[in-house]
Amino acid sequence: MQGASRWLWAVGLILLSLAWAQVREGLDLGALNAFKARLEGEVAQGRLPGAVFLVARHGQVVYHEAVGYLDPQTRSPMTREAIFRIYSMTKPLTSALALALAEEGRLSLTDPIHLYLPEFREAKVGVEKPGPGGQPTLELVPASRPITVYDLLRHTSGITYGIFFDSLVKQEYRRMGADAVDQTPEEFLGKLSRLPLQFQPGTIWEYGNSTDLLGHLMERLTGKSLAQLLEERIFKPLGMADAGFLVPQEKQSRIAEPFAIDPLTRQPTPPALDVRRSPKRHSGGAGAVATALDYYRFLQALLNGGELGGRRILSPKSVALMTQDHLGPLYLPSLQRGAPYLPGPGYGFGLGVAVRLADGGSPLPGTAGDYYWGGLFGTYFFVDPKEKLIGVWMMQNPGGRTYYAQLFRSAVYASLR
Known part of the structure; x- marks a missing residue:
């Protein structure tokens, strides 16, 4: 009887160890x-x-x-x-x-991006208006405030992609090939700075080229x-x-x-x-x-x-x-x-x-x-x-x-x- 108890106890330990081995952290x-x-x-x-x-x-x-x-x-x-x-x-x-550079005081999240990329000083926003025959047209209006580094980080800059749904602004992105990786930083920045924003800065989350722009901003900042x-x-x-x-x-x-x-x-x-x-x-x-x-x-x-x-x-x-x-x-x-x-x-x-x-x-x-x-x-x-x-x-x-x-x-x- 004592031997059987020991055997059952040993089997129980083995089963317990196998079960434990199936759970880690x-x-x-x-x-x-x-x-x-x-x-x-x-x-x-x-x-x-x-x-x-x-x-x-x-x-x-x-x-x-x-x-x-x-x-x-x-x-x-x-x-x-x-x-x-x-x-x-x-x-x-x-x-x-970007946050690491901000810790060192190399940039601030509240900085307007035109401090580093002056070509973005005069940003325009594309507003769709009814046109002849019911076809919408794109009207450009001044941005209500500058785009900030913070906007780039949280995707509230108004900068978009040419993909993900459609709009007249996105059509302009596609026409100019703004999303392409196969272009120099200067070509990319030149295109993006001439394109209208999808929305006013700080008003709406809009997924797009904001982080690409942030990367090139840091390149210009640091050399x-x-x-x-x-x-x-x-x-x-x-x-x-x-x-x-x-x-x-x-x-x-x-x-x-x-x-x-x-x-x-x-x-x-x-x-x-x-x-x-x-x-x-x-x-x-x-x-x-x-x-x-x-x-x-x-x-x-x-x-x-x-x-x-x-x-x-x-x-x-x-x-x-x-x-x-x-x-x-x-x-x-x-x-x-x-x-x-x-x-x-x-x-x-x-x-x-x-x-x-x-x-x-x-x-x-x-x-x-x-x-x-x-x-x-x-x-x-x-x-x-x-x-x-x-x-x-x-x-x-x-x-x-x-x-x-x-x-x-x-x-x-x-x-x-």
Whole structure:
């Protein structure tokens, strides 16, 4: 009898240890394994080219996996070291750099941008008016106040993109090729300074070239390229070994590629950013590359209050400033006019990231104060300071970016124990 009790006790310990091994830092690894298996099914169905995803909690990387193909054309396997075009996930990096320069007194968030870029002193706003035959015409009116650095950071400058819905101003952006990365900084600034604003500065959140303009402002301020500034101030201190604006030849075999035909739209995938040669200009809004681990290190530094491994990139107060809402009611007009308010229900916007306003009000799982952003070709991250939780999702699949970002986020929160 005593031997049987000992046997049962030993079995119980084994079962307990196995159950404990399935939970690390309060995350259920079994649930994350099930999510990985689902992704492998998505790859087999031809819906997902490949992906790398990383989950960290309490400062520890708990799960870091790769599925599918690095390049669906050659069917080379995806690896955790894959390098991704992160597109708009460049924006938080550029925003953090601006806050670092502000800490040193190199610039102030309330500065008019024409102090650094005088070509933007006489900004005009495009107002659509009824024209002959009911066709709208574009009337230019003076900006009611100067665009500030703060406006660039929170996307209230009135500067837009030529994509995402349509307007007469956006048509002018497309006609002039204002969004193109394949132009020099001087060409970009010259075009943007001549184009009208979509809205009066400070009145509405309007996603656009604000962060690109911010990057070129810092280049003019410092006399260094944005690539140099980010390398010196963020990438090198944080050990982001593969982050940058150019993938050197010896690393180009690690670049993740999209489908030739988007499985959602059944249309050819738009040409991906050429990261195998030096760009004519460094796009602070869309031009960087990184691995999942690189970007995690940046996010962990933010979650730590601005430092990682004893290297500080920002003060805790600057991180707090970056990750709090700066819109107040300004996002409401965007919702009412039907334009794309990308942060979504329940979210305001900080300085480069969307910020959750309350525990309710959003269809996505999360916590008040969490923040996130994503990139055009399907990269995505979120940080939940209250849960000490970070998620990084990397893929090159523009048609599936919303679906997979939400799927990933839901799976990570479902794994919390």
